[in-house]
Amino acid sequence: MAERERRGNPPYGGSFVARTRVMNREDLIRAIRRMAHEIIERNQGLADVVLIGLQTGGVAIAGQVADDLADIEGSEVPLGKLDVAFYRDDIGIRPVLPEEVTDIPFDIDNRTVVLVDDVLYTGRTIRAALDALGDYGRPRSVQLAVVVDRGHRELPIRPDYVGKNLPTRRDELVDVHADGVDLGEIVK
Amino acid sequence: MKDLLDIAPLGRAGIETLLDLTDHFVEVNARTIRKVPALRGRTIVSLFYEDSTRTRLSFETAAKRLGADVMTFSVSSSSVAKGESLRDTVKTIDAFGVDAFVVRHSSAGAPHMVARWTDASVVNGGDGWHAHPTQALLDAYTIRSRRGRLDGCRIAIVGDVLHSRVARSNVEAFGLLGAEITLVAPPTLLPPAVSTWPVRVAHHIDHVLDDIDVCYLLRMQLERQAQGLVPSLREYTSCFGLTADRHRRLGPEALVMHPGPMNRGVEISQEAADAPNSVITQQVAHGVSVRMAVLFRLLGSGQQIEAVSEDL
Amino acid sequence: MPDPFDLVISGGLIVDESGERLADVVIRDGHIVALGAGLSADRRLEAAGCVVSPGFVDLHSHLRQPGMEEAETIESGSRAAALGGYTAVVAMPNTTPAIDDAGMVREVQALARTALCDIEVAGAITVGRAGEQLVPMAEMASLGVKIFTDDGTGVQDALLMRRALEYAGGLGLTLAQHCEVSALSAGTCMHEGEWSSRLGLAGQPSEAEELMVMRDIALSRLTGTRVHFQHLSTAGSVAMVAAAKAGGLPITAEAAPHHFTLTDECCAGYDAVYKVHPPLRSASDRQAIRMGLASDAIDAIATDHAPHLAHLKDLPFDQAPPGMLGLEYAFALAVTELGLDLSEVLAKLSWRPARIAGIAAVHGGPIEVGRPANLCVVDRNQTWEIDASGGASRSSNVPYVGRRVTGRVRHTVFRGEAVVIDSHPMR
Numbered sequence: 001m002a003e004r005e006r007r008g009n010p011p012y013g014g015s016f017v018a019r020t021r022v023m024n025r026e027d028l029i030r031a032i033r034r035m036a037h038e039i040i041e042r043n044q045g046l047a048d049v050v051l052i053g054l055q056t057g058g059v060a061i062a063g064q065v066a067d068d069l070a071d072i073e074g075s076e077v078p079l080g081k082l083d084v085a086f087y088r089d090d091i092g093i094r095p096v097l098p099e100e101v102t103d104i105p106f107d108i109d110n111r112t113v114v115l116v117d118d119v120l121y122t123g124r125t126i127r128a129a130l131d132a133l134g135d136y137g138r139p140r141s142v143q144l145a146v147v148v149d150r151g152h153r154e155l156p157i158r159p160d161y162v163g164k165n166l167p168t169r170r171d172e173l174v175d176v177h178a179d180g181v182d183l184g185e186i187v188k
Numbered sequence: 189m190k191d192l193l194d195i196a197p198l199g200r201a202g203i204e205t206l207l208d209l210t211d212h213f214v215e216v217n218a219r220t221i222r223k224v225p226a227l228r229g230r231t232i233v234s235l236f237y238e239d240s241t242r243t244r245l246s247f248e249t250a251a252k253r254l255g256a257d258v259m260t261f262s263v264s265s266s267s268v269a270k271g272e273s274l275r276d277t278v279k280t281i282d283a284f285g286v287d288a289f290v291v292r293h294s295s296a297g298a299p300h301m302v303a304r305w306t307d308a309s310v311v312n313g314g315d316g317w318h319a320h321p322t323q324a325l326l327d328a329y330t331i332r333s334r335r336g337r338l339d340g341c342r343i344a345i346v347g348d349v350l351h352s353r354v355a356r357s358n359v360e361a362f363g364l365l366g367a368e369i370t371l372v373a374p375p376t377l378l379p380p381a382v383s384t385w386p387v388r389v390a391h392h393i394d395h396v397l398d399d400i401d402v403c404y405l406l407r408m409q410l411e412r413q414a415q416g417l418v419p420s421l422r423e424y425t426s427c428f429g430l431t432a433d434r435h436r437r438l439g440p441e442a443l444v445m446h447p448g449p450m451n452r453g454v455e456i457s458q459e460a461a462d463a464p465n466s467v468i469t470q471q472v473a474h475g476v477s478v479r480m481a482v483l484f485r486l487l488g489s490g491q492q493i494e495a496v497s498e499d500l
Numbered sequence: 501m502p503d504p505f506d507l508v509i510s511g512g513l514i515v516d517e518s519g520e521r522l523a524d525v526v527i528r529d530g531h532i533v534a535l536g537a538g539l540s541a542d543r544r545l546e547a548a549g550c551v552v553s554p555g556f557v558d559l560h561s562h563l564r565q566p567g568m569e570e571a572e573t574i575e576s577g578s579r580a581a582a583l584g585g586y587t588a589v590v591a592m593p594n595t596t597p598a599i600d601d602a603g604m605v606r607e608v609q610a611l612a613r614t615a616l617c618d619i620e621v622a623g624a625i626t627v628g629r630a631g632e633q634l635v636p637m638a639e640m641a642s643l644g645v646k647i648f649t650d651d652g653t654g655v656q657d658a659l660l661m662r663r664a665l666e667y668a669g670g671l672g673l674t675l676a677q678h679c680e681v682s683a684l685s686a687g688t689c690m691h692e693g694e695w696s697s698r699l700g701l702a703g704q705p706s707e708a709e710e711l712m713v714m715r716d717i718a719l720s721r722l723t724g725t726r727v728h729f730q731h732l733s734t735a736g737s738v739a740m741v742a743a744a745k746a747g748g749l750p751i752t753a754e755a756a757p758h759h760f761t762l763t764d765e766c767c768a769g770y771d772a773v774y775k776v777h778p779p780l781r782s783a784s785d786r787q788a789i790r791m792g793l794a795s796d797a798i799d800a801i802a803t804d805h806a807p808h809l810a811h812l813k814d815l816p817f818d819q820a821p822p823g824m825l826g827l828e829y830a831f832a833l834a835v836t837e838l839g840l841d842l843s844e845v846l847a848k849l850s851w852r853p854a855r856i857a858g859i860a861a862v863h864g865g866p867i868e869v870g871r872p873a874n875l876c877v878v879d880r881n882q883t884w885e886i887d888a889s890g891g892a893s894r895s896s897n898v899p900y901v902g903r904r905v906t907g908r909v910r911h912t913v914f915r916g917e918a919v920v921i922d923s924h925p926m927r
Contacts, residue, residue: 298770300769301816381694
C-alpha cells in the first residue's frame with residue numbers, strides 16, 4: 001500500500017526515506033505466523049475459509065499467510081487477489097490506476113473471506129474491497145488481517161488480525177517489504 | 189489526459205497503459221455482475237452525427253458498465269435534424285453538466301472542434317477519413333491477446349485505405365507498437381504521399397499472403413466503383429479479396445481481422461470470416477473492454493496532478 | 501471630401517518608382533502641390549523616421565456587397581484597406597448577385613462613393629459566373645470596368661476562355677483567372693500532399709491550378725492577348741509564368757500574403773480559418789512564391805481579402821467556406837516574410853498592381869507635383885502583434901493571430917484627405 005499512497009498523497013512525487021525499522025524480517029515472519037494461528041483459532045479450522053490479498057501490498061502477505069496455514073493445518077486454502085481501483089470513493093483526489101488484474105478463481109458465496117492487506121490506515125481501501133466483494137457474491141462473513149494498523153481511521157472499519165499496532169503521524173509513511181517494516185517519510 | 193482524439197499523442201507507453209488497463213475490464217466483463225462503480229455519477233454523451241449503432245452501443249455499454257449515466261444524441265434526433273450547428277449542440281449539452289462526449293462525425297476534425305468548445309473529455313468515435321482511435325486500440329488488443337507483443341508482427345491492411353479512418357489509426361497504433369505494416373490496395377485507393385508513411389505498399393494480395401501474421405481486411409464500399417476508383421467489385425475481389433483459396437494459403441497461424449460490417453463475398457469470403465483463425469467476433473467483444481479502459485483513463489483516474497510520477 | 505486646407509506630410513523619406521529622397525509633401529485640393537525641405541501647411545502629418553509611398557493598390561478583394569453585408573460592406577472593407585495603406589481596391593464580382601451587367605456595376609459604384617479608398621469594380625467574365633455565356637464587356641467597360649474575372653472559380657471551358665480573351669483583347673480589357681480545374685478540385689478542402697494524407701482530408705493537387713495556368717498561357721499565345729493570373733500558389737505555376745514572360749508573352753501574376761507566409765501544415769488543428777482557395781500549399785511552394793516575388797516572375801501582392809462570418813468558419817473543415825482576411829496585414833507580412841528591399845515591397849504593393857489595374861494615372865505613380873495625392877506613410881521598423889479582432893473588417897477570420905510582425909502603416913492619404921492617422925481611421 002505504501003507505494004500507491006506515496007504517489008497519491010502530497011507532496012506528490014519525491015522518494016520514500018526510511019527513518020526507523022519497526023519490524024525486522026524475523027519479527028514479520030513471526031507476526032504473520034501468529035496471525036495464521038489466530039485465523040485457524042477464530043474460525044475453528046479452515047473449512048470454508050478463503051484468502052483474498054489486496055493489491056498491491058496484501059498479495060504477497062496473503063501468499064505468506066496461505067503458506068503458513070498449509071504448514072500448520074495441512075490444508076490448502078483458496079487464494080485470490082483483488083484490485084479495488086474501480087471501487088475507490090476518492091476519485092478526484094487520488095489518481096490511481098489498477099495494477100495486477102483481479103483474480104478470484106473461486107466462489108465466495110457462503111464462505112468466510114479473510115481480506116489481507118499490508119497496512120490499514122483510513123479504512124477506505126477496505127470499504128472499497130467490501131463493495132467489490134459484493135459484486136462477486138455473498139460471503140457468510142468477511143474478516144480483515146493486516147500486518148500494520150497505523151491508526152487514523154476515517155470509517156468504522158476494524159481489523160480482526162493485526163501484526164503490529166503502530167501509532168503514526170499523518171505525514172509519516174509505513175512501508176512493508178520482504179525484509180521487514182519501515183517507518184519513514186517522503187522527501188522531495 | 190483530457191481527450192482521446194488521435195492515436196499519435198498516446199505514444200507507445202500510452203497505448204500499452206490502455207491495453208494493460210483493458211485486461212482489468214476483460215475480467216470485469218467475465219463476471220456475472222459486469223459492472224464496477226468507477227464512474228458512478230458521471231454523465232457521458234454520445235454525439236453521433238453518423239449512423240453507427242454498433243459503435244455507439246459499444247461505447248454506451250462501456251459507459252454503463254462503469255456505472256456512468258448515458259445520453260444519446262444521434263443523427264435522427266430533432267435538434268440535429270433542425271440544422272442546429274455542431275457548436276450550438278455542444279454548448280447546449282455542456283450546459284446540462286456532462287463529463288464526456290463521444291463524437292462520431294463524417295467530417296474529419298469535428299471531435300477536435302468539440303474539444304475546443306467544452307471542458308468535458310472528448311473521445312473520437314470516428315471522424316471522416318481521419319481517425320478511429322478506439323478501433324485501433326481494440327484491434328491492437330486483439331492481436332496482443334492472441335499473439336503476445338506486436339513487435340515484429342507482420343500485418344497487412346488490405347483495401348480502401350484512402351477513405352479509411354480505421355486504417356489511419358491502425359497504421360499509427362501498430363507502428364508505435366513495433367509491427368511491420370504493408371498496405372495492400374490499388375493506387376487509386378491509397379492515400380496521397382503514402383511514400384511518407386512508415387509502411388510498405390503492395391498492389392495485389394497474392395504478393396503478401398505468404399509473409400504475414402495478420403490479414404486485416406477493410407470494408408470495400410459499393411460506391412467506390414461508381415466513383416471510378418475501381419473498375420468493378422469483381423475485379424477488386426479477384427486482386428484483393430480474401431477468398432477461400434487465399435485463406436487456405438494464409439495458414440491457420442495467421443489472424444484474419446475486419447472492423448465490420450463485412451461485405452461477405454467482396455473483401456472477405458464466408459470461409460475466411462467463420463474460420464477459427466478469424467478473430468472478428470473477439471474484436472467486437474474487446475471493443476467494450478477497450479472503451480471501458482479509455483473512459484476510465486479519461487474520467488476515473490482522478491484529477492490530473494502534474495507532479496505525479498510517470499507510471500500513472 | 502478633400503481637405504480645402506493645406507496638408508503637409510513632413511520629415512519622411514519618399515520612396516517611389518523613381519527612387520528615394522527626403523522631402524516634405526504639401527497637398528491641396530486632392531493633389532500634390534509642393535515638395536521640398538522644411539515645408540509647412542495648416543495641418544501636419546508627422547512622418548519622421550517613416551517612408552512616404554504612393555498608396556497601395558489591391559488587385560483582389562472581396563467586399564461582399566451586395567449579398568453578404570453581415571460579413572463586410574464596401575465601406576467597412578475600404579476602411580480596412582485604408583488602414584492597410586491602400587488607396588485603391590479592385591472589388592471582386594462574386595457577390596450575390598454577381599457583377600455581370602451594367603446595372604450591378606452602377607450599384608457597386610454608387611455604394612463606393614463614401615468609401616475610404618477608390619473601389620475599382622471588376623466584372624465577371626461569364627453571366628452568373630456560370631462559365632457559359634460572356635457578359636456585356638463593352639457596356640461594363642464604358643462605366644470604367646477594366647478587369648474581368650470569374651474569381652471564386654475558373655473558366656473551365658477552353659473554347660469559352662479563348663473567345664473571352666479574343667473579345668476582351670479587342671476592347672483592351674484585362675481578363676484575370678482564378679486557376680482551378682474543378683474536375684480535380686471538386687470535393688477537396690486543402691492541398692493534396694503529406695498533410696492531407698495524414699489529416700484524412702480530401703486535397704487538390706498542385707496540378708489543379710497548374711493545368712489551367714498552362715492552358716491560359718497557351719491561349720494567350722494563341723490570341724495574342726493579356727492574361728493576369730490571380731493568387732498563384734504553386735512552384736509549378738511560378739515556373740510556368742516566369743518562362744512565359746521570358747518568352748515575351750503579355751502575362752502578369754499576383755500572389756497573396758497567406759501563400760508566402762503559411763503552409764498546409766497549418767491545417768493540422770482542423771481550424772477552418774486556414775481553409776482557402778487556392779489552398780495553403782507545401783513549404784517548397786511557399787518558398788517558390790517568395791522567390792517569384794523576389795525575381796519579378798510575380799508582379800504584385802494581392803490580398804484576396806475574403807471576410808466570412810464567424811459561425812461559418814466554425815463549421816467542420818470540409819464544410820466551412822474558404823477565405824482569409826488580408827487588407828490590414830499585407831504590408832507587415834511582406835516586410836517580415838519576404839526579405840526584400842522596401843522599394844521592392846512597395847513596387848509589389850503599389851505601382852505594379854496600379855498598372856495592371858489600369859489606374860496608374862491616379863494611383864501608384866511617382867510622388868511629384870501635380871499628381872493626385874493618394875499616398876501612405878509607413879514605418880518599416882515598428883513591430884506589432886496581430887490580434888484576433890479582425891481590425892476594421894466586420895469579420896475576424898484572421899489566420900495570423902498572435903503573430904509578431906514588423907512594418908506598420910501609420911497614415912493614409914486618399915485624394916488629399918487623411919483617412920488614416922496614426923493607424924486610426926478618421927471616419
